[in-house]
Structures are given as structure tokens and as C-alpha cells.
Amino acid sequence: MNWHLGISAVCLAASLASVSSFAGAADVPGVQALYKEHCAACHGETRFGGIGPALLPENLARLRKPEALKVIGEGRVATQMPAFGDKLSADQVQQLADLIYSEVTPAPQWDASEIRSSQVVNADAAKLPDRPGAGLKGADPLNLFIVVETGDNHVSVLDGDKLERLYRFPSRYALHGGPKFSPDGRFVYFASRDGWITKFDIYNLVVVAEIRAGLNTRNAAVSGDGKWVMVANYLPHSLVLLDAKDLSLVKIIPTLNAAGDKTSRVSAVYDAAPRKSFVAALKDVPEAWEISYDPDAEPVAEGLVHDYQYREGHFTPAMFYPRRTMLKDYLDDFFFTQSYHVILGASRSASKGQVIFLDGRKKIADLDLPGMPHLGSGITWQWTDPAGRTRTVMASPNLNEGVITVIDLETYKIIKEIKTLGPGFFLRSHENSRYAFTDSMMSKENKNVLQVIDKQSLEVVGQIRAKPGQTLAHVEFTRDGRYALASLWEDDGAIVVIDAQTLKEVKRIPARKPVGKYNVWNKISRSEGTSH
Template sequence: MSRSESPAESVAEHEERIKRHLSASREIAETLEFDDDLSFEMGLPSPGRRTFIKTSGVVAASAALAGCAGDDDDEDDDENDEEAPSAERSETVQLAAKQYEFDPQEIRVPPNTELTIEFTQSTFEENEDFAMHTFYLEDPYDVGPVELPENTNDDVIDSVTFVTDEEGTFQFECNVYCGDGHAQMNGQLYVVPEGESVDKVDFTDMETLKERHEVLKEESELAQEPSHDLDLRDIMVVTERNNASVAMIDTVNDEFMERVENVGKAIHVHDFHPDLPEQTREGAYVYTQSRQGEMYKIDLFDFERVAVADAGTDARDIAVSRDGDYVIGGFYNPNHLVICDAETMEPIKRIPTHTVNPDGESLGSRVCSLYDVPEEGLFLAGLKEGGEVWLIDYTQDDFPVVATIECGRTLHDGFFTEDGRYFMIASQTDNQMDIIDTHERRHVAAIPMDGVPHPGPGALYPDEDLAFTTHAGAPSVGVWNTETWEAEKMIDVRGSGLFIRKHENSDYVWADVILTDTEDDAYVYTIDPETLEVDQEIDCSQWGAAAAIHPEFSRDGEKVYISVWQGENESILVFDPNTGEMLTQIEDLLAPTGKFLGVRAEGH
């Protein structure tokens, strides 16, 4: 399919648009600092799903970008009035917005509370050029954005009241860019489950971490034979973003198998037990990490939750050790790593991620990526603000950090070379891919890329020693040589993207388009790795997609799966990876996003 014509857009206009789009999801800085919250958060949710009991000042729900108010019609208002939740109690909390943080960062209330948030100070200590913060509380509450103009005293600027009728942890944020530290300007509303204390949980205390661990089903109670006849490597675990669930997909017959509920909101990563390829009881598990900070162990014989470790309120990544003994989780809040026993999920070690960043500032850092280093007995952790890669030795009882390797600013995700020796990680503020030699434990290269490299799981073409990344801030795909560590080409593509993949048995590299804020977000495309040119573009809107993301291959490489996570029919599209023909559509899914195949266990 030919590329559609679009009006010319200057570099400055493109950068400003991306800034606005990223800022609508909190994670943006002046140099296009990018955070994976945006991976599945395009703008703000549609208005009208909640009734604000009382408000003063400007409170507007936006359907797109910050500052663009949405209008409800009378029918929606009537519907909301009829569904207005009831409250059992009331509480008022005062919230101040500072540069770059909210105070307090966590609001804890019982369920069914009529909660009033009064907004007081709104200050700009770090940069006087800014004069406006906002407050936005995410789905399912959809509160705001509330405009918070500069206010240096304790007067109440504005307030909003709603009923906390949904339990769980929910992010709030400033969605207007307010300077280089804007990525930190967020917090959590914790609606405490019935019967649980509203006192703040200290996730930095090992005793507390152990107390919040729970075995949901004893190993002896689990099915000893699978309830299906599928090779575990052919099971695809799909995040259903809006439902705190994962869907199990049969990639042989391309069918929905089962849904596992209540495994945490917006799971970001799944990793598999290294013994999974053996098809035995001992290895039949997948481990998940939700953005709410819960790490679950799930049985792949009968699709049941086995155990959970609740070790924070905001998290992204998880990894399983090659020996199958340990699971490590990386957190945004608190800034730490937590290592668990892989059998029971009981926390056994906490590692604070405090360091000195590339600018010499002492700080706590969020953990953006986690991997087992092939054949090394090491976990690899990427520290986002810290700009460092840490290597943690899990063959020693005390799990020492045996190397801290300096990279660029604002690290994100990365992937290994085919031999597993080199790890290639995105430094998104510096617009480069940093190369780590995990054998010699040192930084070996920094390869310039376009704006905001976002490789996701990345793509390799070993025949020509090539690696590929999409860019969240530029309509291009970056290509570099894994022998010389030199950039080979920037391939012009339809728009910025988040995920790119290649299978050894496929002829083409597949990638998505997202963040364009246009109909182009429904496109995926293929790249010929020999010519380094776009070969084909596929408009997924013909199958009901408004946003199509995250290509993933079947185990044999004969099919590629694309998530339709926004549109008329939330589903997974199945394509022939070489011809681009749409083969089938797996329907009845709930906002499918990331997809992880059991074959990944062979990477251990």
C-alpha cells in the first residue's frame, strides 16, 4: 500500500506536537524525555464516564490532549446522573503542586468515600518561566485536568469531589509540561480494599514486603497435567490493559483460550520460567509485573494465579533467573529492586536504586528495564534517571551489585545481540543507543539515533549484523551495525513508533506507527532488511483499528500478531509476515496491548 500524502510538518512543529502528546501522559521533558507510560496511553480518556458531585473553578475532562476540553451531550449527563455512586463517608485532602512533585504524593482513603481534593499551592521553584500545573486522575475516575495557576500561599485554588467506588492504585499527574523534571510530577490515589488499614504501607521495609506476599494456591494443589494439548511455547500471554487481566491465546489455531482476572492493572511485561520448554510441571509458569506494583505467578497448565508479591505502587519490569530460582521486579515507586523466590514469590532481597546521575546529582531512580544476562548468572537493571546499567549477581547469597555502568540520560528499554554478549539500551534524552559489553562489564559505544529511541524488544538481522529501533519522537527507524557499532541508516517511515520485531524465518522487519495523532496510528509496515527500505504499509483501520501496535511473531515465524487496542473491534490481527495478507482476527479481547510468547523462555 502506498504511503498517503500529508501536509509538510517542520521539525519544530513535529517536536512541539510530540511534546504535547507525551505531556498528556505525564512523561515528557524539554529534550523529549520519554517514559513507557505513554506506550499504551494516548491522550486522556473520553469524558462523561464519571459524575463529579461538586466542583469549583475549571474542571474539564479531555478526550485528546491536555487543554482540549471535551463536551458531554445531555443524554450522557442524564446517564451519569443515574449512575452516580453513593458514599459511606467523606474526607478532604489538600494537595500542593510543586516543581517537580505533588505533596502529598500518595492519597489513601477507604472505598466508597466522598473524597474532596482541595488544590492549594502551585509553585515553580526550579523554573520561573512556567506558571501553570494541572491535576489529572486516571481511568476509571477520569478527574480533570484541573488547571492550577501559580499560587505561593495556602489559599485553595480549586477543588473537586468524587466517590472512590473503585478499589486499587490509580495514578494522578500533571499533564502540562513544566520543565526538565516533569517526568517526576505524579502520584497515586490508593483506594484501600475493605478491611485493610488506610495507614501508609512502607514498601521499603522487608518485613512489610514479606507480609504483603501471598500464596494463592499451593503447588501440590495445581493440575499435574495441562488442561489443553498445546505446547507451552505456543501460548501467547496478552495484556488486557483496561481489565487487570491477561488473555491466553493459542497461536497454533489462533484462538482465545482463557482469561486470567485480577492480576493487576496494565501489566507491562511477562517473563517465563526457563524450564517451560521442557513441558513439565516445574516450568509451566509465566510471571507478570503490573503497573500497580504486583508481581504474579500464573500456572500455564490450568491458567490459575499461584502467588503474588505486592512490593510497591508503581512498577514496569520483571525478569526470571536462568536457573529458575529467582524473580526480580523493578519499581518506579519506591525506587528499588525486589528479588523473590520463584517458587513462592516471597521477597528475599530489596535493593534501593539510589545513585548519582550523569549530571552529578544524587537521586533515587526508577527501574526501566530488567533482564537475565545469558550465561552470566546476572540480572541486568536499567536505571532510568540514574543513567546507569547495574549488574546483580544472583549466584551469591547476598545478591551483590557487581557492576554499575554509566550510560546516557533517561534510559528506557533495550535488547541483546544474538550471542547474548552485548546489551543495547535506549538513552532517550541523549537520543542514542548505548552498548554494554556484559562479559567485560563496560560501556563500549554510544550510537546516535533520531528523537527518543524506543526499541521495545527490538529487532535483529544477524545475516548483515544489523539491529533496529523505532523512535517515539521521529518518523524513522534507526539501523546500526552490531560489529562496528556504527549507525547504518535512518529509514524514513510513516510516523513515530514504539515496537519493532524480526523473526529469523521471516523476510521482513515489522513495526508499528503511533503518537502521530492521525489516522496513521492504524498503520503497521514492513522493512526489507537487505535494502533497508519500507516494503509495505498496511492500514489496519479496514479491520476496525484506530491504533494498531506491538508486532509479535509465532514460534515458527509463519505468522505475525498485531494488537488492535483502540477502535471498533478490540482484537488481534494475524498476518502472513512475508506477504502482508491478513489471515484471521482473534476477537472478544479487552484492549489487548503487549503480547509475549512462551517461546521467549528459550532465551533463558
């Protein structure tokens, strides 16, 4: 079976299933004909995607229009995107760029029939052994790294002991940086920005199944019992529940507010394994949702009035209904405390964060946070204060200011604001390391610098530098915490291996824009040094 050819054909057929009209730029004479002649075969007549990705404003957020003009004219290296500069005038290129950044009206839908028609299952995968295969070359399956490389849309599997690449395979376009693992670490699940969910068998190095769960997807979560995958969508406004075994569609949960008069994009969904539930943040309505997958969950009265379908014998009617926490502010992202009873949330437009007690369904405190904290990338550790008292603290990077905010998780008060060289996206550590690593990748001048923070003194004690102009970010530790692996975020980049004690560079593993790398053990054990 030609896996990617087969899946692309299904995707293209599905993208033609419904037709919407283009708005705005579509009024320019001839632009629809240009799109149909040069773009539709790969990206679908509705712009929902096909062999190429969806061309919708929500999916192009990371591609600024000047860069899009360049891609249309010159093509994109290491992809199937050809150059059209010799076929189109500059004005025609501009018209196409205006078109793909315009909204589709009426709003595009992606319903159950379209989701189901997109599913492809590798029948041979079910026959494979449930133990690590020869392709892993004897590596510890719990000390593997999954590396997302967006430079040419591939994923690498690294041996965390030998610090070598074991395997590399093509991926969907624009994967979300955070793949999720099954509880035993055998399977990894990827979500692409244009809605594709992929299940990959790490033991046997083969794709198990794929399905398109949405048109613009934020992320996916895997349940703590390994049975379910929940997908958070911007478009359509929904949460989509999949059977983790083969990614078949189980249920679509419309993200409708409590009043029933507004729907919302979903900012993020995460698994709360100790609670046997998923927790979701809604971007457009001030509600946080907890959705239980516990067969013994108490019924949700408000949910039972809706005509949601469920499989007889597959789960109970009380499962997979939203339990709402009503808030005064929105949540863009959030952080679980280690107990999973509390989440710390923040809105991109608000100056304060919220402490939400999940059992009580209420906000219990405000967080006085500067700038734009990236709480979803926060970490925790045990810190001993000057009086000798040990307490659990949480620290968060900041997308708008050069600061790491350290918060006491008992009082929810700020202990310290650690100044950095610029706004950053990631903060990482390990239980066996005295250090936390943060980047300044949102800074023009210092995006090539990782800063090292001593977790007891709460001071910056070191720097690791790439060449000026390069981006160095996203640290992940080996299972034992001996090495820290950082991403040289360039098309001709690398995984930079750092000795976590001496802070010296050990080696580099070439990689094509490695946006993130994820250690199996650290993720499935919910290490305090990495995001969950």
C-alpha cells in the same frame, strides 16, 4: 478461596499500615474528607491502593487529568469504579483530581514487612501436575500466546496452532505489557504498574501466588535458572528480589548511587541468562548495574560493606550485589546483543546512545541516534550487504521520529535509517520471516497502519491498515513464524492474524484493548525477532 477478594483485602490492610500527609491539593478545605468518604475504601487512605489501584502521580502517568475528571464523574466501564457525577459538584471532582495528581509527603515507603504481609499463596497450586492439563485441549504448550487485555483487565491464553482462545482470566489493573516466562514455559509472571507481581501456571490455568513488591513498578525479570524474580521499582527506589517458587521476599536492594548520597528510580531490569545475572538501568543516576545470581560469582568488595541480609544456604554473600558500570549519561532502556556481552542503551533526554561492554564495565562507543529511540524494543537479524558479506544488524523503532534505525553490531555504525509513517513503539520479526513489522502508533494520522520492512533490501514493502482513528500495533509471531499476530488496540479490538508470507489477514480474535501478546517459545528461546 475467592482469590481476588482475598488478595484485595490483604492489599487494603497493607495500604493502611502507614499514613503520609497529602501535599498541595490537600490544603484545599474538605478535599481530604471527600477522598476519605468516596475513595479511601477502594484506593486506601494513603492512596497506595486497595481493591482499586494506587492513586499516585507515578501510577497515573498513562491517565491524563482531563480523562481522570471524566472517570471520576462517569465511572469506568467494565471495572468496579462507579460514577460520582451525581454525588459531587464539578468543583469537587476537580479537587479530587488535583489531589490524586499531587505528591505524597513524606515520600511513601513500602518496606519488607509490608511486602511480606501482602503475599498470598494458593496452597492447592503445589499439588497440580507438572504437565499440560486438559484446559489446554492438546495445544502445543510452547506455541501458546499470553495476551494482556487492558480494556477490562484480563489475560487470554491463545492456541498458536489453531489460532483460538483457550482461556481468559482477570488480571491486576494496568499490567506492564511484557510478562516473563519460566525457562520451561510453564509459568508466566506479570507485573502491574502499582507493584503487584502475579505468578500463573499455564499448564493448569491457575494463579499460584501474588505479592506487592512496590508502589510503582516498571517491570520484572525472571532468572535463566528459573529460581528468582527481580522487580524494578520507581517507588520506592529499589530492586526487589523474590523467590520464584512462591514469590516470597528474599531481599530488597536500595538503588543508591556509588557515592552513597542519592537514590534512583529503576527504569528497567532484564535477565541476561547466559551471564547468570540481571542487568538494571537507573533513571536518576548515570550507572548501569549487573547483579549476579551465579553461586560461583566473584565477590563484590563494595557490596560487602553494606548490611544486606541473605538466607543462609539459599545464596552466597557474593550473589545479588550490584556491579556498577559508571557512565556519563543516564539509561532509560537498553538492548542486549545476542551474545549478552554488550548492551546498547539510550536516554530519553539525550541525542546519542551508548554501547556498554559489560565484562569491562565501561562504555566502548557512542551511537549517533536520531529522535528518541526505543532500544528496548529492538530486534536483530542476519543481513547480507551489497558486497555479499553477512553481518548481524540491530534495528530500533523511534518514539519521536518516523524512522527505523539499522545498526551494524560489529562497528556500531548506522547502516540505514528507514523512513516510516510516524513515530512507533514496536518492531518485531522472526528467524523464519523475511519481513519485520513496525507500527506508527505515536502518530495521530497513521496510528492505524503497520508497515512491513524487507530485512534484506531494508525498504518498506507493504502496509496493513485498520480503520482510520484506530490503533494497530505490537506484532508477535507464532513459533514457526508462519503467522504474525497484531493488536487492534481498541476496547472493542481484536488480535489480527496475518499470513507472514502473503501479508493477508487470516482472521480476527475479539479482544478488549490487547496491548500485547507473547509467544512462549519465542520468549524462552530468546528469538532474535522479539525483545528480550
